[in-house]
Every structure is written in structure tokens, then in C-alpha cells.
Amino acid sequence: MATHDIELTVNETEVELTVDSRTLLVHALRDELGYTGPKVGCESSKCGACTVELDGDAVKSCTVLAVQTDGASVQTVEGFADEDGELHPIQEQFSAEHGLQCGYCTPGMVTTTKHLLESNPDPSREEIRKALKGNICRCTGYQNVVDAVESAAAALAPAESEGESASGDDVDLRTDYPTPGED
Amino acid sequence: MFPPQFDYHRASSIDDALELLERHAADDPRILAGGHSLLPDLKNGRASPRALVDIGEIDALRGIGSGADVESGADSGADETAIGALTTYADILESDRLQRHAPVLTDATSVLADLQIRNRGTIGGNLTAAEPGADLPAATLAADATVRVRGPDGERAIDAAAFLGADGSEPALRERELVTEVRVPHVEAGGYAKKTHPASGYAMVGVAAVLETDDGTITDARVAATGVLERVVRLAAVEDALVGARVESKTIEAAAERAGETIEPADARSDDHASGEFRVHLLSTYAERALERAVDRVAAGAGGTGTAGDLE
Numbered sequence: 461m462a463t464h465d466i467e468l469t470v471n472e473t474e475v476e477l478t479v480d481s482r483t484l485l486v487h488a489l490r491d492e493l494g495y496t497g498p499k500v501g502c503e504s505s506k507c508g509a510c511t512v513e514l515d516g517d518a519v520k521s522c523t524v525l526a527v528q529t530d531g532a533s534v535q536t537v538e539g540f541a542d543e544d545g546e547l548h549p550i551q552e553q554f555s556a557e558h559g560l561q562c563g564y565c566t567p568g569m570v571t572t573t574k575h576l577l578e579s580n581p582d583p584s585r586e587e588i589r590k591a592l593k594g595n596i597c598r599c600t601g602y603q604n605v606v607d608a609v610e611s612a613a614a615a616l617a618p619a620e621s622e623g624e625s626a627s628g629d630d631v632d633l634r635t636d637y638p639t640p641g642e643d
Numbered sequence: 644m645f646p647p648q649f650d651y652h653r654a655s656s657i658d659d660a661l662e663l664l665e666r667h668a669a670d671d672p673r674i675l676a677g678g679h680s681l682l683p684d685l686k687n688g689r690a691s692p693r694a695l696v697d698i699g700e701i702d703a704l705r706g707i708g709s710g711a712d713v714e715s716g717a718d719s720g721a722d723e724t725a726i727g728a729l730t731t732y733a734d735i736l737e738s739d740r741l742q743r744h745a746p747v748l749t750d751a752t753s754v755l756a757d758l759q760i761r762n763r764g765t766i767g768g769n770l771t772a773a774e775p776g777a778d779l780p781a782a783t784l785a786a787d788a789t790v791r792v793r794g795p796d797g798e799r800a801i802d803a804a805a806f807l808g809a810d811g812s813e814p815a816l817r818e819r820e821l822v823t824e825v826r827v828p829h830v831e832a833g834g835y836a837k838k839t840h841p842a843s844g845y846a847m848v849g850v851a852a853v854l855e856t857d858d859g860t861i862t863d864a865r866v867a868a869t870g871v872l873e874r875v876v877r878l879a880a881v882e883d884a885l886v887g888a889r890v891e892s893k894t895i896e897a898a899a900e901r902a903g904e905t906i907e908p909a910d911a912r913s914d915d916h917a918s919g920e921f922r923v924h925l926l927s928t929y930a931e932r933a934l935e936r937a938v939d940r941v942a943a944g945a946g947g948t949g950t951a952g953d954l955e
């Protein structure tokens with residue numbers, strides 16, 4: 461059946477491609493365009509491994525049709541580092557805090573974290589857990605992921621005064637423990 | 644998991660969408676909004692339309708405004724808010740107007756699914772799909788919202804109960820009709836409480852409560868539950884116990900205890916995580932929590948136990 465010629469911007473590069481109506485965005489990104497950052501975990505909108513930014517919003521790319529993104533702008537985790545390969549502060553903190561083990565969930569985690577910190581630059585641990593509800597990790601047990609997001613928030617915060625560390629060293633990461641969801 | 648083959652059509656306006664639905668009628672077309680019910684349904688074979696009409700780019704369907712702003716011209720004023728069908732959950736949560744005047748809706752939206760899904764899913768899609776355990780059907784039913792639709796026979800307004808089939812009838816949306824907006828009356832004393840299903844994220848049990856009060860006495864109460872039956876349902880026994888009573892915790896507790904009275908556990912939904920009996924059992928607890936949130940908002944309203952019905 462129908463194929464469609466679409467144009468979109470991926471990581472600030474304009475691309476044109478031809479997709480089937482039914483092609484999912486995650487498959488177009490991975491198989492057609494070679495962006496393998498977004499992972500296919502559950503393919504059913506539950507795990508968040510496929511999370512990308514679509515027109516500025518974190519979304520699950522397994523639950524968006526590629527053809528829906530005609531004219532849109534997509535950012536994958538490949539777009540986080542700068543041209544020299546310098547990691548984004550969020551990526552740096554995931555590494556520094558051991559917020560990953562196998563790394564399969566990490567592109568999604570990093571993307572959702574960016575979205576969270578843009579709207580809430582100084583989230584509580586509870587807010588971090590709520591924001592990452594749609595990102596499942598089978599390795600870390602989440603503790604270090606939450607630590608990483610907290611450190612990233614501190615790293616991204618504008619330094620309050622000259623000489624004050626913005627690296628998050630002043631955050632006590634060990635004082636609270638996992639909290640249950642809304643129940 | 645790949646969706647089956649289908650044609651895709653992107654609508655540029657409401658009229659264009661209606662025309663596309665008409666033109667492709669033989670292909671059993673489905674409207675695509677946020678896609679977070681429809682795409683899962685396509686993947687697992689629950690739906691197999693041969694055409695999709697994507698309404699995602701129709702800006703006229705998106706946004707939150709006062710009822711009076713909206714082109715349809717029905718008489719309405721500052722005492723309700725019109726929400727375009729394509730408005731996402733994230734947009735609803737960002738609206739101060741809704742946070743203040745329709746907290747039952749923002750409460751329910753805040754515990755709906757997860758951040759990514761809230762960036763994509765829409766109120767129109769949520770109410771149309773009305774999945775068992777979806778949060779917004781309960782909230783809109785308790786809020787006594789009205790759903791406006793357009794179709795081949797023009798425009799009409801449907802109250803939430805009829806739209807959702809909560810009154811025992813079939814859901815009222817007809818083929819090739821498009822939901823354009825949802826109008827939510829302002830009632831400050833509202834709240835929603837949810838026991839999240841650990842596997843699906845939907846409500847195992849969710850209760851939405853809205854109270855109208857006059858000088859500390861409850862003059863009207865609407866309490867609706869999701870997750871328990873296939874469709875959302877009003878908890879009449881709780882409502883009856885509330886109307887005429889004072890706004891006090893002991894009234895709330897006694898009323899909430901009656902939540903399971905009108906639902907037979909044998910009729911309730913049941914799965915590996917929760918039997919029908921357990922779901923009915925949970926109802927009282929979640930009804931109480933939802934009512935407590937509503938009562939807190941009465942207290943926060945016009946002083947003490949003052950009015951919460953029609954503030955402003």
C-alpha cells in the first residue's frame with residue numbers, strides 16, 4: 461500500500477526519505493537513517509528505550525508513525541554531544557554516577573531527563589522518579605539513575621556565585637531512599 | 644510488532660478531516676490523534692482499518708480557552724473551560740485555569756500513564772477510546788463535562804455520560820464524527836485517586852469526585868469510578884449519602900464505605916493482578932481519598948467550610 465515521501469530534521473540535519481504508512485518512527489530512525497541510539501525494547505510503549513525528542517517533547521518513537529513526523533524535528537541521543545564529541549552534562553553525570561550498566565535504557569533515560577530538567581531544573585528525588593516512570597531499567601535498580609539526574613540538574617544549574625561549585629558535589633545523594641509511586 | 648498495512652491521510656482542517664473520512668468510507672477509516680491507543684491496537688491486531696486520517700496537524704483542535712472564546716458559539720461563559728480535542732495531557736497539566744477550576748481533571752491527568760505518553764495522548768482520543776481503566780472518562784463524568792462533535796450531520800453536544808455510555812446506552816459517537824472539544828464546568832472541589840495497575844499503568848481502580856457545596860452543606864455530588872467495570876460508572880450510593888450532609892470527614896468516610904454497594908464483584912473486571920472482588924473492595928478506599936482531596940479544596944476555597952460550587 462501507500463508509501464510517502466517525508467522530510468524531517470534529525471539532530472539538526474534535514475533528511476528526506478520514503479516510508480510505508482505503517483513504518484514506526486523508531487524503525488525509520490534505526491533502519492533507514494542509522495540512528496541506533498533509540499532502542500527497541502518492548503515495542504509497545506511501555507519501556508521508554510525508544511524515547512526521542514519530537515518537536516521538543518520526549519516521546520516513545522515506537523508509538524509514532526514515521527509519516528506523522530513529516531515536517532517535524534527529531535533529536536536522538538546522537539544529537540546530545542557537541543561537534544567535538546564532548547558529552548552533554550546529562551550524559552556525563554550518568555557516566556560519573558554509574559547511572560547505567562548495560563546501557564540499553566540509557567538513551568531513553570537521558571532524553572527523558574533532558575525534558576524533565578527543561579521544565580523543572582531542580583527536581584526532588586520523588587519528582588525524578590515520577591518523571592522516569594516510563595523508562596524501565598533492568599540493571600541499575602534506579603538508585604544511581606536518580607543520583608545521575610540529580611547531579612545533572614546541579615551541573616546544569618547556573619552557578620549561584622563566583623567560585624561556587626556547580627558540579628553537584630554539594631548534594632547529599634545518600635539521604636533518601638526509593639519512594640513508591642502514587643499509591 | 645508491525646501494524647498492518649493501511650493508507651495514511653493527513654487532514655489540514657476539520658472540514659478536510661470530515662471530507663477524508665467520507666471519501667475513504669469504504670476503507671473503514673479511523674481517526675489518528677495521539678496514537679497511543681490506536682497504534683497499540685493496530686500492532687496487536689485489535690484494529691485493522693485500511694485508512695487512517697491523521698488530525699494531528701489541525702491547530703483549531705488544540706488549546707484551552709474560556710467556553711466563550713470558542714467559535715462554536717454555544718452559550719457559555721466564564722464558568723467553564725473549553726479544551727480542544729487534540730490538547731495533550733501535558734498541555735492540560737500546564738493550564739493554571741484548569742488546575743484551579745477543574746482540579747478533578749488535572750488530578751486525573753497528573754497520574755495518567757507516564758511523561759512520554761502525556762506528551763502525546765489527547766483528551767479527545769482518551770475519551771473516545773475510553774479504555775477500561777482510563778483516567779479521563781471518570782474525571783469528565785464526575786465533572787459533568789460536555790463533548791462537542793462534528794460529523795456529516797453537523798455539530799452536536801453530548802453530555803459525558805452519554806458520550807461514554809456510562810448511562811447504560813452505547814457510547815454516542817457515530818461513525819465519521821469527529822470530537823472537536825470538551826467543555827468542563829468549573830467546580831473547585833474535585834479530586835481523583837488511583838490505584839495504578841502494576842502492569843498496564845491504567846487504573847486498577849480510579850475514583851473521581853466532585854462536590855458542590857453551600858455553606859458547608861453538600862448540595863450535589865458526582866462520584867465516578869474507572870477500572871472496575873468495562874465502562875466508567877457513577878457510584879450512586881456514595882452520591883446519595885453525600886447530598887444534604889455536612890462537609891466533614893465522618894460524612895465522607897461513611898459515604899465512601901458504600902462505594903461497592905451497587906457493583907456485583909462477579910460483574911467486575913478481573914485479571915491475574917486483581918480479582919473483581921478485590922477491585923470492588925478497593926473502591927471505598929479510593930472513593931474516600933478522592934473525596935478527601937475534594938474536601939480539602941472546599942476548605943481551601945472561600946474560607947473555612949465555605950462554598951466550593953461556583954466560586955467566581
Ligand SMILES: Cc1cc2nc3c(=O)[nH]c(=O)nc-3n(C[C@H](O)[C@H](O)[C@H](O)COP(=O)(O)OP(=O)(O)OC[C@H]3O[C@@H](n4cnc5c(N)ncnc54)[C@H](O)[C@@H]3O)c2cc1C
Pocket residue numbers: 504505506673674675676677678679680681682683698728729754755756757760763764765766767768769770771772773774776777778779820821822823843844845846
Ligand atoms: C503504555 C500505555 C499506558 C497508558 N496508560 C494510561 C493511563 O494510565 N490512563 C489513561 O487514561 N490512558 C492511558 N493510556 C492511553 C493513552 O492515554 C491514550 O493516549 C488514549 O487512550 C488515546 O488518546 P490518543 O490521543 O492517543 O488517541 P488515538 O490512539 O489516536 O485514538 C484513540 C481512538 O479514538 C479515536 N479518536 C481520537 N481522537 C478523536 C477525535 N478527535 N474524534 C473522534 N475520534 C477520535 C481514534 O480513531 C481511536 O479509535 C496508556 C497508553 C499506553 C500505550
Ligand code: FES
Pocket residue numbers: 499500501502503504505506507508509510511520521522523
Ligand atoms: S520500545 Fe518503545 S516504549 Fe519500549
Ligand code: FES
Pocket residue numbers: 559560561562563564565566596597598599600
Ligand atoms: S542499564 Fe541495563 S537496562 Fe538500564
